Amino acid sequence: MLELIAFDADDTLWHSEILYVNSQERILEILSPYSEKELTRQELYRAELPNLSIYGYGIKGFALSMIEAAIRLSDSKIRGSEVEQIIDLAKDMMKAPVRLLEGAAEAVEALSNSYPLMLITKGDLFDQERKITQSGLAAYFKHIEIVSEKTVDVYRSVLAKHGVDPSGFLMIGNSPRSDILPVIELGARAVLIPYHTTWVHEAADAVGEAPMNCIELEHIGLLPAFIEQLAQDSQVGAR
Amino acid sequence: MLELIAFDADDTLWHSEILYVNSQERILEILSPYSEKELTRQELYRAELPNLSIYGYGIKGFALSMIEAAIRLSDSKIRGSEVEQIIDLAKDMMKAPVRLLEGAAEAVEALSNSYPLMLITKGDLFDQERKITQSGLAAYFKHIEIVSEKTVDVYRSVLAKHGVDPSGFLMIGNSPRSDILPVIELGARAVLIPYHTTWVHEAADAVGEAPMNCIELEHIGLLPAFIEQLAQDSQVGAR
Numbered sequence: 390m391l392e393l394i395a396f397d398a399d400d401t402l403w404h405s406e407i408l409y410v411n412s413q414e415r416i417l418e419i420l421s422p423y424s425e426k427e428l429t430r431q432e433l434y435r436a437e438l439p440n441l442s443i444y445g446y447g448i449k450g451f452a453l454s455m456i457e458a459a460i461r462l463s464d465s466k467i468r469g470s471e472v473e474q475i476i477d478l479a480k481d482m483m484k485a486p487v488r489l490l491e492g493a494a495e496a497v498e499a500l501s502n503s504y505p506l507m508l509i510t511k512g513d514l515f516d517q518e519r520k521i522t523q524s525g526l527a528a529y530f531k532h533i534e535i536v537s538e539k540t541v542d543v544y545r546s547v548l549a550k551h552g553v554d555p556s557g558f559l560m561i562g563n564s565p566r567s568d569i570l571p572v573i574e575l576g577a578r579a580v581l582i583p584y585h586t587t588w589v590h591e592a593a594d595a596v597g598e599a600p601m602n603c604i605e606l607e608h609i610g611l612l613p614a615f616i617e618q619l620a621q622d623s624q625v626g627a628r
Numbered sequence: 629m630l631e632l633i634a635f636d637a638d639d640t641l642w643h644s645e646i647l648y649v650n651s652q653e654r655i656l657e658i659l660s661p662y663s664e665k666e667l668t669r670q671e672l673y674r675a676e677l678p679n680l681s682i683y684g685y686g687i688k689g690f691a692l693s694m695i696e697a698a699i700r701l702s703d704s705k706i707r708g709s710e711v712e713q714i715i716d717l718a719k720d721m722m723k724a725p726v727r728l729l730e731g732a733a734e735a736v737e738a739l740s741n742s743y744p745l746m747l748i749t750k751g752d753l754f755d756q757e758r759k760i761t762q763s764g765l766a767a768y769f770k771h772i773e774i775v776s777e778k779t780v781d782v783y784r785s786v787l788a789k790h791g792v793d794p795s796g797f798l799m800i801g802n803s804p805r806s807d808i809l810p811v812i813e814l815g816a817r818a819v820l821i822p823y824h825t826t827w828v829h830e831a832a833d834a835v836g837e838a839p840m841n842c843i844e845l846e847h848i849g850l851l852p853a854f855i856e857q858l859a860q861d862s863q864v865g866a867r
Contacts, residue, residue: 440719443719443722443723444688444722444754445752445753445754445755446754447688449683449686449688449689449692450688452692453688453691453692453715453718456695456711456715457712457715459708460708460709460711460712463708464708465707465708465709465712466708467708467711468704469698469699469702469703469704469705469706470699470704472695472699472706472711473696473699473704476692476695476696479692480679480682483682483683484682513684513752513753513754514684514752514753514774514775514776515683515684515685515686515776516684518776535753536753537753537754537757
């Protein structure tokens with residue numbers, strides 16, 4: 390029996406990664422006088438990873454990492470005006486209108502009629518709150534949780550807080566690392582809905598074959614019918 | 629009757645503003661080839677304010693604002709290596725060990741024996757979680773709330789979530805703008821414990837005379853005795 394259905398937000402309900410990808414493409418242009426594009430692309434990714442443990446996730450840490458990489462790739466020759474362009478890209482990202490994925494609003498609305506829903510998203514508190522408000526979806530969620538990282542322990546404590554057993558919990562998201570693997574490890578179920586672009590960091594090496602208790606859907610529009618079927622199957626199983 | 633006592637964290641339980649002040653002093657040095665110190669100081673403060681609505685509070689937004697100001701004050705002549713020094717200052721701030729204010733641990737521990745305590749702190753989720761963990765005080769708090777802004781609406785919804793009436797709520801903090809005025813407006817009580825340095829932004833113009841339902845203590849060590857007295861007085865008043 391499903392007691393609580395939770396959604397990831399970035400790249401599950403609304404577009405996010407594409408903002409980072411587009412900004413990085415612009416930074417490749419800005420840095421083209423100093424560094425060859427493919428090398429730059431690798432270095433930009435490499436600059437972010439060690440900083441995640443210092444900055445956490447989100448646009449502001451991304452921007453600081455991009456500036457750091459720009460200084461390194463330009464051998465410290467980067468100009469003030471070019472650093473300013475990177476800062477302006479970050480500000481544009483922080484102000485970018487929320488663009489819902491096709492079918493997301495309909496799926497959330499439909500499911501909210503039958504189940505308590507939770508939004509659980511990781512990253513920058515200020516930016517996530519802005520996006521939740523702008524999305525127009527906040528009212529469909531009984532609980533909204535903004536966390537700094539999505540680990541097994543974090544899911545465990547969120548479920549404990551709301552008095553939900555993992556056996557009654559279903560998580561929907563696009564990130565194997567953050568939305569699927571920790572939830573499966575906890576003994577709950579998960580639905581993976583891949584986004585067309587996944588940040589390498591979120592892809593997780595260990596997925597391989599789909600684990601037990603996880604299915605993959607191509608599109609969020611397929612979700613309400615899948616969950617209806619799942620509910621019918623578990624009623625049959627319970628007899 | 630006190631149902632819930634809440635503490636602010638930065639500059640109420642542990643030192644925070646001093647990290648910003650010290651970093652700004654270092655940035656004044658870094659920018660001294662480009663700009664006269666007093667002007668720089670004013671510009672650094674002026675650079676932060678318009679960005680608060682884009683970045684929210686916290687060290688990463690502060691760092692991006694400092695870099696932006698450095699570009700402007702140097703007329704875009706700032707060097708990569710100097711920008712890197714500003715980024716390194718931000719990283720040092722994000723890694724700085726938590727330094728409790730004198731008497732804070734004792735006051736929290738003492739009050740936790742008689743009252744449910746809440747920590748309510750605004751700013752960067754990732755950084756606040758790190759500091760809460762490092763402080764060693766987490767276990768004394770029944771509730772921990774990290775919020776992006778401390779407005780009347782935010783306090784109202786936090787109290788509603790925990791089923792606490794404003795008349796039973798007492799807030800303790802160092803910032804008139806964030807910890808005192810919104811709480812008083814809600815009809816709750818507040819204790820102001822000034823920190824020796826207050827960011828101009830947090831000072832609030834409107835305080836003037838101490839409002840009703842707010843008292844000021846010189847030091848957090850005075851808090852347990854004050855609250856014991858308050859509890860006795862309300863018992864007398866209730867008879």
